[in-house]
Amino acid sequence: MILISNPDKSQWQEILKRPVMNTENLFDTVRSVIDRVKAEGDRAVLDYEEKFDKVVLASLAVLEEEQQEAENLVSEDLKAAIRLAKQNIETFHAAQRFEGKKVQTQPGVTCWQKAVAIEKVGLYIPGGTAPLFSTVLMLAVPARIAGCKEIVLCTPPGRDGKVHPAVLFAAKVAGVNRIFKAGGIQAIAAMAYGTESVPKVYKIFGPGNQYVTAAKQLVSLRDVAIDMPAGPSEVEVLADETANPVFVAADLLSQAEHGVDSQAILITTSVELQQAVKVEVERQLALLPRKEIAEKSLANSKLIVVDSMKEAIELTNAYAPEHLIIETKDYLSLAERIVNAGSVFLGSLTPESAGDYASGTNHTLPTNGYAKAYSGVSLDSFIRKITFQEIKPEGLNIIGPAIELMAANEQLDAHKNAVSVRLGQLENEN
């Protein structure tokens, strides 16, 4: 860990620097896989599964019997936990439903927005040692609430050709329609263009490695929407002298264990806390199974002391953390001053893990400073707002002449004419 005290503003940029990601240099490799999937469909996906995931599959679709078998393999305790998390995610996202109101911008000019679900969405769940069933809930539950008709999930199988039972159980609980055994670039390509088995979708969600990220970027240039740009996960803890160093250390470590490029930052007004957290992180680290990963990530982790809470807030907004934990005495009023963050955790009993799993908020969030421009996944991510308008004679008489004049000045006479022919008829009728 790097201890920093009262950095000058000129150093901020350097201190807050994140690992540089460059997926563009993967584009050629990735494009070739995408093109083959686009051209050859299932055959190509099956081949790539053999090549990259080292598994020979008879078919891509997860069968009903596999789903049933999985359900028997998940412990009742874990099932109950998944159901509780699902219920809270549902409660929070259902409250985000959009009700458009009709707005009369002028007498006889009525405009409104209506939320409509994206009809087909694709969810990508990475493989690897840890089964990310929590991400299944975070993506499929809001998709279902939004009213998406087709919710497709792709995830790479293990070498035994099976999908982790907890992933299958979470998918069932959350209402995923169809699950396919496909990972990496080939999964993204299959959902972007469709194959004999995998339906084409209109928007793709979910985390993944740099190849998955590059594939999502490439298909999103023209063919399908994606949730948001990806980057390594990160947490900032903003704390004063009232914070519990044991909690702060645990929160920093919960980020550090994600991966060697994870970022964990403490910004505090208390030198004592900075020191205590350092000691406590080292103590807790020694006990962790993922100690090696966390250790590497912590090498870049910063514990920063600043002069005032005002400066702490400014530094926080400059960093724009994906996750921000505020452990101070007046956390609610400080929260009001946060303008750049993905998700904010308030008070000493609100660890990031709560939002990662079960409090109800979404854990798919903008990282890498993207919080300055992007929101996390929410119900909004699964809908579009279509605008509607209806104009009556009174309304056209009010705004018609302005439209004619503006269109003429933009040298778009046919635009003008579309109003003129109508105003002409209204005049004739009188």
Add this chain to the structure above:
Amino acid sequence: MILISNPDKSQWQEILKRPVMNTENLFDTVRSVIDRVKAEGDRAVLDYEEKFDKVVLASLAVLEEEQQEAENLVSEDLKAAIRLAKQNIETFHAAQRFEGKKVQTQPGVTCWQKAVAIEKVGLYIPGGTAPLFSTVLMLAVPARIAGCKEIVLCTPPGRDGKVHPAVLFAAKVAGVNRIFKAGGIQAIAAMAYGTESVPKVYKIFGPGNQYVTAAKQLVSLRDVAIDMPAGPSEVEVLADETANPVFVAADLLSQAEHGVDSQAILITTSVELQQAVKVEVERQLALLPRKEIAEKSLANSKLIVVDSMKEAIELTNAYAPEHLIIETKDYLSLAERIVNAGSVFLGSLTPESAGDYASGTNHTLPTNGYAKAYSGVSLDSFIRKITFQEIKPEGLNIIGPAIELMAANEQLDAHKNAVSVRLGQLENEN
């Protein structure tokens, strides 16, 4: 125009085909301009203005005196029209303000969303013969309502080194902070990375040619958000036998005059209307100043007769038009069945031009079928929704054990531990 009658569903894909856009083959050229602007700042932008826009500028910023001069050059009539349009856009977008509600997902677990404006946004307004002051309003008015602190506008100057007065006037009315004379790739790069004059922004909005589109795509891979993918503009008119062919023809032509790759489509249940519209388009076309452009675009335009309104709706949703005009007797109930469209215009007195200029809705809309996954620009485009959560002892006791179990099953023990240390303390306190 191409007349089509009762097409078989197998032909739909071919009939609804749009012009293929490939901006990826411009990436190398575009990247070299971006890289130079990133490295050399204003100097590079000024050089490219000389090279591409054929104008030697002393500085990029539009000065207060230029702004003042412009105001004197715009007619009072046009000023009044711009102000009326601004007022309606403001009314409609102000009604979109988001009020997050606090949601208790469990006793002691409170979660909410808060809308926060994107602090710095960049608006791009293309140059060319027609000054797109309407687009200035469509982007700057919601940015201002959202509360964006820095609203930067870039637009290429004419060969006289000046920005069109109507663009400057609209920018002033709408509340743009700073205007720069820069076009094309160099403008996008300047806003994405900042130069000595042009501030770096977090999100870039606005239309442009294929180079602008490619530049927006490239910078959005890593460095800045963009409004949405671009494509040629398009309209679909959905009409029955009650529609006025004069109006329908005027609406199709108002799209066709945009550019040779614009799409204008009629879908109707009435053969008589199809015929009448064909005749009427030809009659009106002859009178248009932009006749040559419209003529080329109309060569690909389709007038399609289908068997039933049910089929018409299905075909419409498959096409996902940017603009959809419904001129039928029961337009309100048909509107309920539209799931894929950018903006819908209802009834015989609601031409697309109304939404293009002055009814209050936004005219920056998803084209090229993107309406299946994207919304048009709205107040949402200028904000982020940050999630907040606060957990009390009662809440952590309810969800804590589920979090511990889920984290352990995802092999993230530090995540589990962040809850365990807190539950441990709660137990000690009792």
